[in-house]
Amino acid sequence: MDAFKLLTRSTNFKSAAQTKAKSTARLPSTGKAANPQLFRTAAGEKLESAQNQKKRKRAAAAVEEADEHDTPDLDFFQSSKRSSAAKTEVSESAQSVQEQTTEQDDRSDEEDEMDEVERRTILNSHKIKVTDLRDIDDIPSQIAPETESKKQKKTKKKQKKDEPSVLSKKELKRARRLYPQPLTSFKELRARYKISSRLAENVADQGFTVPTEVQLGTLPLLLGGLSGSSKSAEEPDLLVVAPTGSGKTLSFMIPVINKIVRHHHSSQSDEHGILSIVVAPTKELASQIVNEGRKLVAGTGVKITLMKKGMRVVERSDDDEKEADVLDENSDVSDSEDEEEGEGEEDAEKVKTPSKKIPITKSDILVTTPLQLVNALSEHQTKPLAQLPLVRSLILDEADVLLDPLFREQTLSIWRSCIHPDLRVSLWSATMGSNIDDLIRSTIKERRVEMGLPSAIQDPLIRLVVGLKDSAIPNIEHKLVYAATEQGKLLGLRQLLHPAAASASDVRLRPPFLIFTQTIPRAIALHSELKYDIPAEAGGSSRIAVLHSDLSDTQRSEIMRDFRKGEIWILVTTDLLARGVDFRGINGVVNYDIPNSAAVYVHRVGRTGRAGRTGGIAVTYYTKEDIPYVKSIANIIDVSEKLRGDGSEKSIQKWLLDSLPDLSKKDKKELKKHGVRARQVSKQVDKNGKDGDGKGARGMRISTKSGFERRMENRRKGAIEASRKRKANSSAHAGGDSDKESWNGLDD
Structure with missing residues (x-):
């Protein structure tokens, strides 16, 4: 018997090394992903x-x-x-x-163009589904010749009798399906689609070689149209649903920049102004798009600008302005003039003079939020909306939010202000409701009727879906944790911060990570509660920060910069950072408060696992009050684990899905508008004026202090405040008495 084998029987050197390598390799912040594609067969x-x-x-x-x-x-x-x-x-x-x-x-x-079988195989293997959203009568017959031949084979008897054939739902879907030429390598951008050589160099300098699914499907459509050739380009209106972190920004920026470069070299180069507009719901996302765009436009002669307060984007030519001031056609009347009207001509001139000095923004691509652009076009809603006659591309990033009732009127007014007949619209998001399709079709038709343009048969409207619609990315790990109470959630979060103490928990989450709350006050309260949980030798309170919309633009940009640099490890925030913002080194996401909808959950957890990286963790805590709203999130986690298909143990069991209650449409709308009511209302009170559940606001408070400790603190504060008031009153009385005593009347 070998003595060495006997002595080393209990020691497994190989497995220890493997587990160590596995623990370091599975962190998404360790480096770039080897394969950026999420779906591949x-x-x-x-x-x-x-x-x-x-x-x-x-x-x-x-x-x-x-x-x-x-x-x-x-x-x-x-x-x-x-x-x-x-x-x-x-x-x-x-x-x-x-x-x-x-x-x-x-x-x-x-x-060497692929035949339809090859195109279909590649698109299906990457789970890419392309659909023509036009009416079936408007789709040209040459788009789907194979589907028609199949139909003719199946319905020969009916065609002999000359009976009118009605397409079933399956046949209608088959007739709408398209299989355009896919992009298998970024080298094809220059070889096949003849994009600008400088733009191709910029793409190569960024290190992009293998396109992701959304780039594989959308770039050929936007550069070569449905034909797949740049010579007979027919750019469609496009609606894209793709997972978070899959490279949507690059997908719409490359075609837009190439289109502007061609425009500059064409005979219409005398036209100078905004040619493309990118609309994003938040300033953080708009700033990120500009930063990515500047890397691509270097050396191309294309200028990209971030919309800021006070910018002028168009030259107004209103009749009343011409009559009032013929000599100065570029005069820009601000909204403060209307507020100060009637205070005098001097004040009015003081308001006018700074606005005259502001030049019109000379940029090819303008990236903006909806409200900022609407205010610039309508001069803070004091005048009719100005028109943008040169805009040929309108891009709506996170389109489901931009077409939500909160932003819908602003977004549609921007859309209507773009009056160029060749305007093309593209809408991008990770989640898209079915009502968005109908809204887009009706808006396109209304716009064409208003502008007196011909029928929309020649303008295809294409929808491209990557993977399953409205599903979370499959390369991250999901954990749904029942914490019972607010104190339980805080205890679980502290265990994530100190994993050595969490012996019973199998969740291991290393910084940097994001913590999402429902409201701004809860984010501030949670930040103050966790502020000193990181030891001083590791950086202390400087390692954790809070970000929300009540902060100034300067504060928000500083916090974002420090978080990207790694100086801040934990960022407590609201849904302000839930959409579009790219943090490539995020190890995980914590939903301290459950999201308002399934779509918000998809976007929140999509902050980790970007560009195909594995190892990200999404932890969601829920309490007794959250149980009615958990099922939609549990369904998304279940579908994501099925898409992964690696045989790992499921975190969502069937018994849990069956036991969770279904939510009505009315309750879903209420949840989307207000969130969980218990955390929104300051205090729960019943008809008798008492706390409804015995806890009220105390039950929803983010704190580890007991009620007795808080009561004693409040009494102490009240006593201090009362003593201050008594001192102030006594000093006031003393001053009054001294005045009375010192007054002796007038001497004779």
């Missing part, structure tokens, strides 16, 4: 690898042919002058060979 990989092999063989054959025929004979026993001439000849021939090979690659990329 073996069939799609085989097709893509086969195409890449064809291209490599073609390039190798071209190089061999050039070496055989074009390489000049060299004489090594000759003068130095001749040898240098030979060298230049060789370099010129090599350069010509390289040019020839690139030309051949370009031609081959144009010629």
Whole structure:
């Protein structure tokens, strides 16, 4: 018997090393993701690898042919002058060979278009579904020839009798399905779609090689139209539903920048002004889009600008302005003039003079929030909305929020102000309700009727969905934790901050991570409660911060900068950061308060696991008051775990899904508007004026202090305040008495 084996039987060196490597590798903040694609099957990989092999063989054959025929004979026993001439000849021939090979690659990329079977295989393998949303009568017959042939085979008898055929729901869906040319590599952007060479270099400099699913499907549509060729480009209106962190910003920025570069080089280059508008719901997301766009526009001559307060984006030409001041056509009347009307001509002139000095923004791409642009176009809603005649691209990022009742009127007014006949609209989000489709179709039709444009048959409206609609990304781990009370949630959160103390819990969450609350007061209260939980040697209270909309723009930008730099580890926030903001090193998300809807949950947890990274954790706490609202979140977690398909143990059991109550439509609307009522109302009071559940606001308070401690604190504060009042009153009385005593009347 081997003595070494006997001695080392209880020691497993390999497993320990593996677990250590696994624990470090599974953190999403450790580095870039190896594979940014979330959905990929073996069939799609085989097709893509086969195409890449064809291209490599073609390039190798071209190089061999050039070496055989074009390489000049060299004489090594000759003068130095001749040898240098030979060298230049060789370099010129090599350069010509390289040019020839690139030309051949370009031609081959144009010629080697996939047939419908290959396109369908690749799109299905990446779970990409493309649908034409137009009426079935408006769809050209050449789009889906195969579906028509199948239908003819199945209904030969009916066609012989000349009976009118009515399409079933399945046949209607089949007729609407499209299979455009997918983008298998970023190199095709230059070879097939002829984008700007400088733009292609900027994309390569960012390190992008393999497109994600949303880029694989949308870039060919926006650059080459439904035909898949840039020569006969027919850019559609596009509605995109793709998971969070899948690269949607790059998908809409590349086509917009390329479109503007072409416009600058065309005969219409005399037109200067805003050509594209990107609308985002928050300032943080708008700032992020501008930062990403500036990396792509470097050296292209395209300018991208973030909308700020006080900017002028259009030159007004109202009749009343012309009559009032013919000499100054660029005068900009601010809203403060209307407020100070009637106070005098001097004050009015003081208000006018600074606005005249503000120049019109000279930018090609304007990134803005809805309210800022509407205020700029209507001069703070004091005048009719100005028109944007040059805008050819309108992009709505997080479109479901922008078309929500909160922002809908502002977004639609921006849409109507873009009066160019060739305007194209694209809407992007990770969640999109079915009512958005109908709203977009009706808005497009109304706009065309108002502008007197012809029928919308020539303008396709395409919807592209990646994965399952309105589902969370499958590469993160979800945990749904019952905490019973607010104190239980706070205890569970402290266990996440100190994982050594959480022996019974299997959740291990390392900073940096985000904590979401329902309201701003709760975020502030939670921040003050956790402020000193991080030890001083690790940075103390400077490692945790709170971010909400009541802070100034400067404070918000400073907190965001410090969080990105890693100086802040834990960020307590509201749904302000739930959408679109990209933090590539986030290890997890904590839903301290449950989200107002399933869509908000999808966006919140999407702050981790960006760009295909694995290892992110999403922890959601719920209490007794939250039980009626948990089922929609549990369903999303269940679907996400099914999409993962790795055979791991499910966190949501079937018995839990069956036991959770269903929520009515009315309750869903109330939850979406107000959140959980118990946390929204300051105090719960019944008809008799007493606390309804015996706890009231005390039950919803974020604190670890008992009621007795708080009562004693309040008594102490009340006593201090009362003594201050007594002192103030006594000093006032003393002052009054001294005055009375000192007054002796007038001396004779």
